[in-house]
Amino acid sequence: AVNMPIDSGRVAEYNASLAAEVQADYEALAGMLARRGADIERLTALAQTFAVAVPSWGVGTGGTRFARFPGRGEPRDVFEKMEDCAVIHQLTRATPTVSLHFPWDRTDDPAALREIARGYGLGFDAVNSNTFQDQPGQEQTYKHGSLTAHSGAVRAQAVAHNIACIELGQALGSKALTVWVGDGANFPGQHNLRGALERYLDSMRDIYGALPADWQLFIEHKLFEPAFYATTIADWGTSFACATELGPKAKCLVDLGHHAPNTNIEMIVARLAQFGKLGGFHFNDSKYGDDDLDSGSINPFQLFLVFNELADASQRDPAFRPAYMLDQSHNVTDPIESLMSSAIEVQRAFVQAALVDREALRAHQEANDVLQAAQTLKAAYRTDVSPILAMARLRAGGAADPVGAYRASGYRTQAAERRPARAGASSSGIV
Numbered sequence: 001a002v003n004m005p006i007d008s009g010r011v012a013e014y015n016a017s018l019a020a021e022v023q024a025d026y027e028a029l030a031g032m033l034a035r036r037g038a039d040i041e042r043l044t045a046l047a048q049t050f051a052v053a054v055p056s057w058g059v060g061t062g063g064t065r066f067a068r069f070p071g072r073g074e075p076r077d078v079f080e081k082m083e084d085c086a087v088i089h090q091l092t093r094a095t096p097t098v099s100l101h102f103p104w105d106r107t108d109d110p111a112a113l114r115e116i117a118r119g120y121g122l123g124f125d126a127v128n129s130n131t132f133q134d135q136p137g138q139e140q141t142y143k144h145g146s147l148t149a150h151s152g153a154v155r156a157q158a159v160a161h162n163i164a165c166i167e168l169g170q171a172l173g174s175k176a177l178t179v180w181v182g183d184g185a186n187f188p189g190q191h192n193l194r195g196a197l198e199r200y201l202d203s204m205r206d207i208y209g210a211l212p213a214d215w216q217l218f219i220e221h222k223l224f225e226p227a228f229y230a231t232t233i234a235d236w237g238t239s240f241a242c243a244t245e246l247g248p249k250a251k252c253l254v255d256l257g258h259h260a261p262n263t264n265i266e267m268i269v270a271r272l273a274q275f276g277k278l279g280g281f282h283f284n285d286s287k288y289g290d291d292d293l294d295s296g297s298i299n300p301f302q303l304f305l306v307f308n309e310l311a312d313a314s315q316r317d318p319a320f321r322p323a324y325m326l327d328q329s330h331n332v333t334d335p336i337e338s339l340m341s342s343a344i345e346v347q348r349a350f351v352q353a354a355l356v357d358r359e360a361l362r363a364h365q366e367a368n369d370v371l372q373a374a375q376t377l378k379a380a381y382r383t384d385v386s387p388i389l390a391m392a393r394l395r396a397g398g399a400a401d402p403v404g405a406y407r408a409s410g411y412r413t414q415a416a417e418r419r420p421a422r423a424g425a426s427s428s429g430i431v
């Protein structure tokens with residue numbers, strides 16, 4: 001039996017109090033969709049197939065460059081993080097895997113961690129390496145870069161860390177390594193732009209060479225920060241070129257927050273999918289930069305348009321399966337509530353995209369009926385699919401209203417008692 005951190009009797013009770021409402025909304029939506037020729041049961045079954053990984057670092061309070069205000073009952077180690085991740089999956093039924101970050105989630109006993117996760121019904125998605133911070137006791141500093149550093153000793157240390165991440169990931173049952181490097185220059189002239197990328201590729205070739213046969217390597221690009229003039233892997237073009245250079249196991253990872261404002265991210269998604277290099281996502285939302293806000297909180301239409309491209313790609317190739325992960329940071333909300341909301345928003349975009357009448361869309365495009373083509377997308381986007389999402393959760397044993405059920409459970413208060421604050425406790429090591 002799966003170990004549920006929140007008493008399932010209480011969740012069932014809360015669900016029962018909402019049952020009549022959920023059923024009525026579901027039937028109303030079923031009727032509306034039937035008139036449009038869509039079968040709600042097909043959509044609910046599809047919603048139940050949706051899964052997105054939770055970032056282990058998301059269950060703690062992040063912070064900004066200016067301050068960090070710790071939350072109550074924050075997990076103090078990776079085992080407590082797993083418990084919070086289990087709550088998110090218990091209530092949403094949409095987050096069966098966790099994406100770990102090393103060395104933040106370091107453990108000497110991966111077998112025990114794997115067992116704990118299994119007990120909660122959780123598995124592991126891509127593991128993430130970290131060469132953007134120095135760790136206590138580390139021999140070489142990353143102050144002047146890691147995989148791109150001039151110093152061979154620094155590069156060797158960064159490569160060895162990535163290989164250690166692969167080994168840990170293997171012990172945990174992961175199948176991918178995500179590499180994000182903050183390496184770059186703050187000033188013109190600081191780097192030979194081409195030389196830095198050559199060193200990056202040399203380092204990545206060594207990491208690629210250590211991948212098990214059934215693993216993938218995800219390259220995560222980011223426009224700027226911490227480097228403010230020239231980030232080595234700043235854009236999808238560089239990421240695509242490097243993934244191509246490295247080989248078939250290397251693919252690109254799109255973090256929605258890692259682009260210039262107004263970038264057409266859905267088009268990047270379409271391009272990467274077309275050329276077989278779309279490895280996965282870090283979903284989040286932003287207004288200005290890498291804001292790491294909850295998915296769908298600022299620009300839900302963009303999220304829908306991304307999923308519209310993903311729906312098109314999977315119609316062309318049913319085997320197409322990029323990795324879905326969240327990547328967000330919380331300063332003013334309860335991380336469990338924010339992560340549940342994000343998982344639901346991403347799932348919402350997934351279901352809305354499945355509502356797009358693709359045949360009609362194609363016909364409007366071919367007839368150059370611009371207005372109707374745009375309206376076809378809008379008709380899907382405007383549909384409130386919340387009753388489908390609630391029903392999908394209920395049928396999978398989750399909560400009709402995850403945030404409501406979570407608050408009613410008192411989980412956070414109990415966690416605060418079990419996990420007294422201690423100096424230095426932090427989700428990410430960014431204190």
Ligand code: PSV
Nearest residue numbers: 128180220222255282290327
């Ligand atoms: C970098 O901004 C990033 O998006 C990468 O995914 C890192 O691994 C993560 O944030 C760390 O917080």
Ligand code: MN
Nearest residue numbers: 220255282327
């Ligand atoms: Mn990211």
Ligand code: MN
Nearest residue numbers: 255257258290
């Ligand atoms: Mn980021």
